[in-house]
Amino acid sequence: MPTSKSFFFSSLGKKFIMGLTGLILVLFVIGHLVGNLQIFADPEVINQYAHLLHSMGPLLWLVRAFLLLTVVLHIWMAVLLVIENRRARPQGYEGEHTHRASYASRTMKFSGIIVLAFIIFHLAHFTLRVTHPEYENLRYTLQEGAYAGTEVLDVHAMMVMGFQKPLISLFYIFAVGLLAFHLRHGFGSMFQTLGLRNKHWGGVIEKTTITFAVAYFLFNAAIPLSVMAGVVDNENIKSIDDSAEVMTLPEDDSPEQTD
Amino acid sequence: MNVTLKVWRQKNANEEGHFETLEARNLNPNMSFLEMLDVVNNELEAESKMPVAFDHDCREGICGTCSLTINGQPHGPGEGVASCQVYMRSFKDGDTITIEPFRAKPFPVIRDLVVDRTAFDKIIQAGGFVTVRTGSAPDANAIPIPKETADLAMDAAACIGCGACVAACKNASAMLFVAAKSSQLNMLPQGQAEKDTRVLKMVATMDEAGFGNCTNQYECSAACPKLISEDFIGKMNRDYLFANLRQKFLRRKKKI
Amino acid sequence: MKLQANEPEGPLAEKWQRHQANIKLVNPSNKRKYEIIVVGSGLAGSGAAATFGEMGYNVKCFTYHDSPRRAHSIAAQGGINAAKNYQNDGDSIQRLYHDTIKGGDFRAREANVYRLAEVSVKIIDHCAALGVPFAREYGGLLANRSFGGAQVSRTFYARGQTGQQLLLGAYSALSRQIGLGTVDMHPHEEMLDLVLVDGHAKGIITRNKETGKVTSHAADAVVLATGGYGNVYNLSTYARNSNATAIWRAHKKGALFANPCFTQIHPTCIPVSGDYQSKLTLMSESLRNDGRIWVPKKVGDKRAPQDIPEDERDYYLERKYPSFGNLAPRDISSRAAKQVCDEGRGVGPTGLGVYLDFSDAIKRLGEDTIRERYGNLFDIYHEITGESAYQSPMRIFPAVHYTMGGLWVDYNLMSNIPGLFVLGEANFSDHGANRLGASALMQGLADGFFVIPYTIGNYLSECREKHPTDGHPAFKDAEENVRNITNKLLNTHGRHPVSYFHRELGKIMWDHCGMARTKEGLEEGIGKIQKLREQFWQDVNIPGDNEEYNQALEKAGRVADYMELGELMCRDALERDESCGCHFREEHQTEDAEALRNDQDFAYVAAWEFKGADETPVMHKEELNYKETKMATRNYK
Structure with a gap:
């Protein structure tokens, strides 16, 4: 008699973990996007927000650990499921044919792997700043609220500086595109796996999934695109010495952007 | 019309298989696909060659015996049909048609295009029933069942157990089959007493058999000769989750 | 040979209840000592095997399909009759009985038909409990439709897939028993002979379709539920693999074949x-x-x-x-x-x-x-x-x-060979000369679930001695017989594939023993069949070996049996010099071309005894003595 002990080792259990971790990660990327969109406001806003997060101390680390665990579980289950799936179909068809399976759904493995590579780069780039130690020199003094007067890392400037490099921007756009593509299947799939989809909601979920994936991509892509187009700029960047980075900026544009 | 067939030949489960090219000549477009194979086989037999082994029985799309993958599609072109309901008018004169068995680890090839689908029977034996002794049933009208429920149960019950869902799934998953069979009984009042154990045992048996996992692509539903909806997989997932929760948390209470 | 129908005494309406009360019971602890072989897994076979399993018998169930769920009961579309009177249109057991026996043109056995109508009610209850999704009305109660030959709505249905749903219900009950270990299921095993020990049916010989292995199976009783033989005609609504081999080989071992010409x-x-x-x-x-x-x-x-x-x-x-x-x-x-x-x-x-x-x-x-x-x-x-x-x-x-004819059985569904029981379409018992729509499912389930589980007790309780093992010489002989047939087929190396002979036989049968039959036509047909049979054994070409999955070989064995059965059908049609039900002899019709029955001379069941493939069979008569029903002329005007 199978009991709940075997739940996590069953096919449906593994899928359930995929879905649940997927849900957590979807919620995270939505939150992350909302945070990032503050780049369009005054640098004060996003820097306040970043400082708020950093000031959470151990809680932040707890959240980070939780997210890391979630990602690890998501990947671990994916690997297990893929191995089982390969084993179940050792031989493919000569005339392979697809009826309904979306391209996104068939490339989850690849989009997932590339997104993982992106996440590692992204963490190294902005969170740990190992790829660009010079970001540490971008400082900002908070103007308002309880933390007024505190000097913090200028996140706004860091983002602008980062995205002013076309290669990096393009990689970001490509990666969020893939993530959106991953979500194009994953978002709706999650409802099915968690048992939240039925005849009545199936259509709504499918439409929501597409809308979500497209919106997610557009909003994310808007950030590097705006920076590259010069719609978003930052004064603070000019204060750093590393001129090689700053040189790419068209000099005459900057005064218009800052008020 | 004439067509060229590229047919999978395999003497038994232990021997390697290969494709063989056969010509089918002077066909009538109103022939069924299986009748076309009959004609080819008659010619092979007349030359004392082994005919192409393929499974078939009722030839009207209800018994679920036929199991051909035609040009990479389980049960071939056309929506909601079994292999026996494919007609030659779906092809063009001069076409080359690839015919393969249903491919999945739990469906080993018996010969040529015939596969062993006993794994499905094992799943039903594990829990695809209502425990009721012959002669012990109450009057059939004693339990009214809303028409909508009965209709939905019938949608699930339409499954012919052919295995096309497994064959079409990129992962050779049997979840549409298990979902349809468990949901039918789990929806009806008669099936409530065994609702949890049914889904738990059926899923466990499915896993043991070595089927793959659903990746929610719904190829199964598209290939299903009865177009059984993937919604039932959602229901199975739900039933399975709740069955586990109830097993874990409510077991003890019931003992009091 | 005197045929004993073993109908119980008493008024028609009470026979079955009285009989049930008098049937010898097998002690529960003794049941597990008995082994029963069930051949076929359609409605009757699945129902019987499942119920035997529930009762505690050891059951072996055989099917040539890959799964018991494939049996051709699955293809019945329209529905199943039952005298529930849920529609309040005046239906009753009596009325269903009367419609059925009249529909069969008064050539069925009174008591069997009445019992069928009686248990029909339980079938619906049982199947609904098994989870069969019958059509329902908005109030949640069961819906009915009307069907040919009846003026009440008593047909229960599940869309156009009633047979499928009922079979899957019976299959689920069987599967439960397989899971519990009370039924040992043998898919892909085809019965090729019946084994008699001291005149009792004590086992069968099967061939495994995948390996060609021929095996003996011994038991205390053998139940055949292998369906009808309409594929003699080649073109029919039967599944391609439906065949007469199990009943025909039993017939060749002595079981009488009743009313073979009654083909719907x-x-x-x-x-x-x-x-x-x-x-x-x-x-x-x-x-x-x-x-x-x-x-x-x-x-x-x-x-x-x-x-x-x-x-x-x-x-x-x-x-x-x-x-x-x-x-x-x-x-x-x-x-x-x-x-x-x-x-x-x-x-x-x-x-x-x-x-x-x-x-x-x-x-x-x-x-x-x-x-x-x-x-x-x-x-x-x-x-x-x-x-x-x-x-x-x-x-x-x-x-x-559909074939109304089949192996002769008594009221207990036992053939003239003790220990050999025949259920469903494979027997002749309930439909007379014509079956009404939605009655085949009813009979299959009635025989399997509600009749044989009781009546088999009568036989088993009397055969006390331990069943013979498969080492008995009778098994060796039967295995030898099976191997001989196979070798003969494989070694003929003629010019024509087996399907050629099947098609030719089908044409002869349709032309000479089809919807309308004449003396001359039937005599001509018999001659043609004999000639074709001779040609078959000289000119059939079966490729491959026995020790492999060989569909041509399987088919050849079946067609060989059809060659003999077809002749018997013509002979029976010739002998029955009247028109009744589906058997229409052009010599006997009314002015407006309706069937003209002859109750004076032909109110009997013709049960044929096999004397050898090239010998003339012998007919035994079971007179039909209607005690409570009047043999009226059917009038549907």
């Missing part, structure tokens, strides 16, 4: 379209509830059906049988279709077809209602013909559909 020709099938045709597809008789059958009044009218005005159409069933109209029984409807086609008024490219028209029903009820009722049947029609029956009428023509 179903009126509503899709017409034949070419030589390559492998099977005929039935359109459920339930279509006749809303469809109207007609042909043009004018001979050779080749206009499209829509272009033929109302007054130039002949709704011949409504005209000839005003009270039953399009719902006239199957034999009558089929023959009427043959008559109009013989007159040259048939429709379609071959002239062998009549229209089944839904335009009035669509006008009256709307297309949605029709779609809900018959959607899947219309889809099937569309797939096969490429035509839409919503737009133009269906073309239909009769086809071989």
Whole structure:
């Protein structure tokens, strides 16, 4: 008699973990996007927000650990499921044919792997700043609220500086595109796996999934695109010495952007 | 019309298989696909060659015996049909048609295009029933069942157990089959007493058999000769989750 | 040989209850000492095996299919009769009994038919409890439809897939027992011989389809539930693998074959379209509830059906049988279709077809209602013909559909060989000379679930001694016999594939022993069959070996049996010099071409004894003594 002990080792259990971790990660990327969109406001806003997060101390680390665990579980289950799936179909068809399976759904493995590579780069780039130690020199003094007067890392400037490099921007756009593509299947799939989809909601979920994936991509892509187009700029960047980075900026544009 | 067939030949489960090219000549477009194979086989037999082994029985799309993958599609072109309901008018004169068995680890090839689908029977034996002794049933009208429920149960019950869902799934998953069979009984009042154990045992048996996992692509539903909806997989997932929760948390209470 | 029907004493309505009360019981602890072989896993076989398992017997169940769920019971579309009177239209057991025995043109055994009507009620209860999703009304209670040969609505249905749903119900009960270990299931094992020990059926010989291995199986009793033999005709609505081998080999071991000529020709099938045709597809008789059958009044009218005005159409069933109209029984409807086609008024490219028209029903009820009722049947029609029956009428023509004949059994469903029981379509017992629609499912389930589990006790309780092991010399002999047949087939190396002979035999049977039969035609048919049989054994070509999956070899064994059975059918049809039910002898008809029965001389069951493939069989008669029912002339006008 199978009991709940075997739940996590069953096919449906593994899928359930995929879905649940997927849900957590979807919620995270939505939150992350909302945070990032503050780049369009005054640098004060996003820097306040970043400082708020950093000031959470151990809680932040707890959240980070939780997210890391979630990602690890998501990947671990994916690997297990893929191995089982390969084993179940050792031989493919000569005339392979697809009826309904979306391209996104068939490339989850690849989009997932590339997104993982992106996440590692992204963490190294902005969170740990190992790829660009010079970001540490971008400082900002908070103007308002309880933390007024505190000097913090200028996140706004860091983002602008980062995205002013076309290669990096393009990689970001490509990666969020893939993530959106991953979500194009994953978002709706999650409802099915968690048992939240039925005849009545199936259509709504499918439409929501597409809308979500497209919106997610557009909003994310808007950030590097705006920076590259010069719609978003930052004064603070000019204060750093590393001129090689700053040189790419068209000099005459900057005064218009800052008020 | 004439067509060229590229047919999978395999003497038994232990021997390697290969494709063989056969010509089918002077066909009538109103022939069924299986009748076309009959004609080819008659010619092979007349030359004392082994005919192409393929499974078939009722030839009207209800018994679920036929199991051909035609040009990479389980049960071939056309929506909601079994292999026996494919007609030659779906092809063009001069076409080359690839015919393969249903491919999945739990469906080993018996010969040529015939596969062993006993794994499905094992799943039903594990829990695809209502425990009721012959002669012990109450009057059939004693339990009214809303028409909508009965209709939905019938949608699930339409499954012919052919295995096309497994064959079409990129992962050779049997979840549409298990979902349809468990949901039918789990929806009806008669099936409530065994609702949890049914889904738990059926899923466990499915896993043991070595089927793959659903990746929610719904190829199964598209290939299903009865177009059984993937919604039932959602229901199975739900039933399975709740069955586990109830097993874990409510077991003890019931003992009091 | 005196045939003992073993009908219980007492009034008709009380026989079964009295019998049940008197049947010897097998002690529960003794049940597990008995082993029962069930061959076939359709409604009757699954039902019997499951119930035996529940009761505590050791059961071995065999099917040549890959799974018990494939049995051809699955293809029955329309429904199952039961005297529930849920519609409050005055139905009762008595009325269902009467309709069934009258529908069978008074050639069935009174007591068996009454019992069938009686247990019909329990079948519905049991199947609903098993989770069969019968159609329901908005109030949640069971829905019914009307069916041919009845004036009440007593047919329960599950869309157009009633047989499938009932079979899956029985299969689920069987599966439960397999899971519990009480039934040992043997798929892909085909029964090729019956083994008798001291005159009792004590086992079977099977061939494994995958390996060719021939195996002996011993038991205390053998139950055959292997279906009908309509594939003798090659083209029929039967599944391609349905065959007569199990019952025919039992017949060759001494079991009497009763009324072999009673073959039902179903009126509503899709017409034949070419030589390559492998099977005929039935359109459920339930279509006749809303469809109207007609042909043009004018001979050779080749206009499209829509272009033929109302007054130039002949709704011949409504005209000839005003009270039953399009719902006239199957034999009558089929023959009427043959008559109009013989007159040259048939429709379609071959002239062998009549229209089944839904335009009035669509006008009256709307297309949605029709779609809900018959959607899947219309889809099937569309797939096969490429035509839409919503737009133009269906073309239909009769086809071989069911065999009422089968191995002779007594009231306990035991054949003349002690220990050999025969259920469902494989026996002859309940449908007389014609079966009413929605009664086959009823009989299969009745025999399997509700009759044999009780009546087998009578036999088992008397055979106390331990069953013989499969080492008994009788098993070795039977195995040898099976191997000999196989070797003979494989070593003939002739010019024709086996399907050639099947097709030729089918043509002879359809022409000489089909919807209308004559003395001359039957005699000619017998001669042709004998010649074909001779040719078969010299000229058949079976490739491959026994020790492999060999579909040609399987088929050859079956066709070899058809060659003998076909002859017996003709002989029986010749001997029965009257018309009754589906057996229409042109010499015996009324002025308006209705079947003319002869109760004086032919109110008996013809049970044939096998004397050798080239010997003339011997007929034994079981007189039908109707005590409570009057043998009336059927009148559906």
